[in-house]
Structures are given as C-alpha cells and as structure tokens.
Amino acid sequence: xxVVSQHPSRVICKSGTSVKIECRSLDFQATTMFWYxxxxxxxxxxxxxxxxxxxxxxxxGVEKDKFLINHASLTLSTLTVTSAHPEDSSFYICSxxxxxxxxxxxFFGSGTQLSVL
Amino acid sequence: xxxxxxxxxxxxVPEGATVAFNCTYSNSASQSFFWYRQDCRKEPKLLMSVYSxxxxxGRFTAQLNRASQYISLLIRDSKLSDSxxxxxxxxxxxxxxKLIFGAGTRLAVHP
Numbered sequence: 001x002x003v004v005s006q007h008p009s010r011v012i013c014k015s016g017t018s019v020k021i022e023c024r025s026l027d028f029q030a031t032t033m034f035w036y037x038x039x040x041x042x043x044x045x046x047x048x049x050x051x052x053x054x055x056x057x058x059x060x061g062v063e064k065d066k067f068l069i070n071h072a073s074l075t076l077s078t079l080t081v082t083s084a085h086p087e088d089s090s091f092y093i094c095s096x097x098x099x100x101x102x103x104x105x106x107f108f109g110s111g112t113q114l115s116v117l
Numbered sequence: 118x119x120x121x122x123x124x125x126x127x128x129x130v131p132e133g134a135t136v137a138f139n140c141t142y143s144n145s146a147s148q149s150f151f152w153y154r155q156d157c158r159k160e161p162k163l164l165m166s167v168y169s170x171x172x173x174x175g176r177f178t179a180q181l182n183r184a185s186q187y188i189s190l191l192i193r194d195s196k197l198s199d200s201x202x203x204x205x206x207x208x209x210x211x212x213x214x215k216l217i218f219g220a221g222t223r224l225a226v227h228p
Contacts (some may be wrong), residue, residue, distance in 0.1 A: 006160075034216075041125070043204070043218040044161070093160055106216075108160035 003027060004096050006109025013084055014117055021079045021112045023094030029074035030096035034106075035067075038091040050077040084116045120144065121207050123219040130226055134195045138222045140205030141187045150188050151206040152179055155221065161204055165190070195226045 003026040013019050023033055031052045036044040048069055049057040056069035066088075068080040077096075081088055094109040122141045130136050142150075149168050153161035165172050167188055171180040178191040192199055205219035 036218075041220070043121075043220040044216075045218075046215060091158065106163070108162070110160050111158065113158060 004030075004094065004107045004109045006094050006112060008112060009110060010113045010115075012115045012117065015085050016083055019081045019084055019114060021081075021092055021094070021114075023077045023079070023096070023109050025075045025096045025098070025107075028096075028098045030077075030098065031074060032097045033071060033077040034095045034097075035069065035077075035079050036093045036095070038093065038111075044093065047079075052077075081114065084114070086116045089114055089116045120209070120217045121205055121219040123205050123222045125220060125222060127223040127225050130195055130224070132195055132197060132226055132228055134226075135191065135193045136195060136224065137189055137191045138203055138205075138224075139187050139189050140219055140222075141185075142205075142207045142217075143186070144207065144209065144217075145183075145186060147207050147209075149208060150179075150181060151216075152177075152188075152190050153204040153206055153218075155202045155204055157202075161206075161218075164203070192224075195224075197226050197228065200224055200226045 005024045007022050033050040035047045037047050038044045046059050047062045050069050050071040052071045052074050058064045071077040091113050093111040095106050098105050120143050151166050152164045154164045155161040165179045167179045167181050176193045181188045202221040202223045204221045207217045209215035209217050
C-alpha cells in the first residue's frame with residue numbers, strides 16, 4: 001500500500017530554536033497534504049492544508065508565521081516550528097491524499113513527538 | 118454541541134467480549150464517516166469507512182443512524198490486539214479537506 005514517511009519521529013529542542021518536520025509520500029504524488037497536532041488524550045486538530053506549488057491554508061487560530069509550511073514538490077511537505085516554546089510541545093502528524101481510481105484515500109505519516117525544553 | 122463527540126472510556130473488556138462505541142456528530146449534511154484506530158503515539162489507521170447505513174468487515178461492524186446523527190462501531194470476539202483508541206472521523210465539507218476527529222474511545226482488552 002501507499003506509504004507516507006515522516007521525520008523525525010521524535011525531537012527534543014531548546015526553547016527559541018526552530019524545528020523542521022518532513023512529510024514524504026514515498027510511492028505516489030500528493031498535491032495535497034495535511035498537518036495535524038494532537039495533545040495527550042485529545043483529538044487530532046487540523047492545523048493547515050498544504051498545497052503543492054501554492055501557499056498553505058491555515059485553520060483559524062494557527063499562526064502562519066510560527067508554523068511555516070512548504071510544499072515545494074509533489075512528494076514533500078515540510079512544517080517548520082519557528083522559535084519553539086514549551087507550549088508547542090505536542091504530537092504532530094501529517095497526511096497525504098492519494099487518488100485510487102475514483103476514490104480518494106488518506107494516508108498518515110507516523111508522527112513526530114516534539115518536546116520543547 | 119461538539120462537532121464530533123465520543124465517550125472517552127476506557128472500556129475494559131475481557132477477551133472474547135463484544136463491545137460497542139457510539140459517536141455523535143453535529144453536521145447533518147455529512148455523508149461519509151470513518152472509524153480510525155490509533156495506538157499510543159502512533160498514526161491513525163483507517164479501520165472502516167461508512168457511506169450508507171453501515172459496513173461490516175470481519176469482527177467489526179459500523180452502523181449509521183442519520184436521523185439521530187450517530188454512528189456506532191461494534192467489535193465482536195475482542196482480541197488483546199484490539200486494545201487501542203478508536204477515533205470517529207467526520208469530513209466537515211464532504212471530502213477529506215477538513216476532517217473532524219473525535220477525541221477517541223479507549224479500549225483495553227484483558228486476558
């Protein structure tokens with residue numbers, strides 16, 4: 001089946017640094033990818049929709065200058081958490097849309113646990 | 118009312134038991150629904166899609182009640198490996214562009 005690769009799986013950083021998370025579709029081209037955030041025992045919250053070759057669409061309340069999204073190719077989207085602070089510590093997951101015939105399917109990356117000290 | 122609401126559980130059941138979870142949703146225009154399974158600190162994995170009244174796949178049965186705006190997931194003959202969090206997912210606008218995830222129902226199957 002289709003695979004979405006997300007790296008790194010875990011990152012620990014100091015407050016004030018920036019962290020980049022990569023999301024790759026390994027065997028298909030994904031014009032649309034999504035970025036989610038999940039706090040412990042809470043639901044996944046959509047942060048933004050990443051569109052290849054254009055600007056990302058951010059959900060209400062998500063700071064676009066803090067969470068930079070780049071989708072420069074059909075197989076790669078990156079999320080950069082700029083000037084990370086402890087409150088940004090969370091589980092970040094990406095997903096990619098793939099067309100299989102007439103059906104769309106959503107495939108998730110394995111997630112990145114970010115801990116900001 | 119929350120857009121997607123689930124009983125957080127946990128549901129603690131013995132192996133072999135039958136267990137059912139409910140999920141209520143607020144958007145009456147929603148046409149498709151999904152159940153995902155998520156293990157701790159892992160990505161969600163699609164368990165079942167529900168487009169009409171229901172769907173069945175082996176030990177798993179999903180049913181949709183549009184009038185009452187809820188979907189259910191029934192697991193028969195529970196296995197230890199079924200222990201996970203089950204997420205009810207409703208597309209906000211009919212497609213994947215905005216999925217609303219429930220907070221999940223935790224299931225623990227014990228020997």
